[in-house]
Amino acid sequence: MHLNVNRILHTPGASQxxxxxxxxxxxxxxGMYPVVRPVVVDGQVRNQAGVLHCELQADTTLRSVCARCAKEFDESKCVLFSCVLAEEKQEEENEDIVVLEKDEVDLAELARTAFILEMDTISLCSEDCEGLCPGCGVNLNEEPCRCKKQVDPRLAALAKLLQQDE
Ligand SMILES: [Zn+2]
Ligand SMILES: [Zn+2]
Incomplete structure (x- = not known):
């Protein structure tokens, strides 16, 4: 998606x-391909006192895998990005300035880069996900741990005796 900003380039107050x-x-x-739905991008380029400000918002739904319980779940993702568009390269290196090429800006490239930078390295199905039991492997969100049931009945009897001593 290339946007030509020629129309507003020299018109303070104009926007596109x-x-x-x-x-x-x-x-x-x-190794995952989490962006299973199209990413919807909305935004505006605005000429503010001769400087072009570009703002965009990218929305989609991600298919993520919980880092604790390994369950797949959908999470909505919204990425905000803004930059300044300039006709010529600036003397100072500035990441927030994007140089126009023939009055055009490649918005898809900007949105794609912004989106990738905002991807979380760790996703959780919920903040208080209990995860998997390292002993029996059950998903502790869905069922109780089975580890205790494997205790030898003779040991259980001994534990009871010891408790009575106290
Ligand atoms: Zn989880
Ligand atoms: Zn367990």
Whole structure:
């Protein structure tokens, strides 16, 4: 998605809206392809006192895997990004400035980069996910731990005797 900002380039106060969808289903994130739905991008380029400000928002739903219980779940993802568009490269290196090429900016490239930078390295199905028991392997969100049932009945009897001594 290339946007030509020629119309507003030299008109302070003018703005240009944009809206597009992009497919990031090929985005390999640690062997996973979490972006299963199109990413919807909305934004605006605004000429503020001669400086072009670009703001965008990228929304989608990710298919994630919980780092604790390994369950797949869907999570909504919203990424905000803003930058300044300039006609010429600035003297100072500045990551927030994107240089126009023939009055055009590659919005898909900007949105894609912003999206990748905002991907979480760890996803949890819920903040208080109990995870898997390292002993019996059950998903502790769904069923109780089975480890205790494997205690030898003779040891259990001994434990009871010891308790009575106290
Ligand atoms: Zn979980
Ligand atoms: Zn267990």
């Amino acid at each position: 809206d944009f809206h597009f969808e992009m497919d990031l289903s090929d985005l390999d994130f640690g």
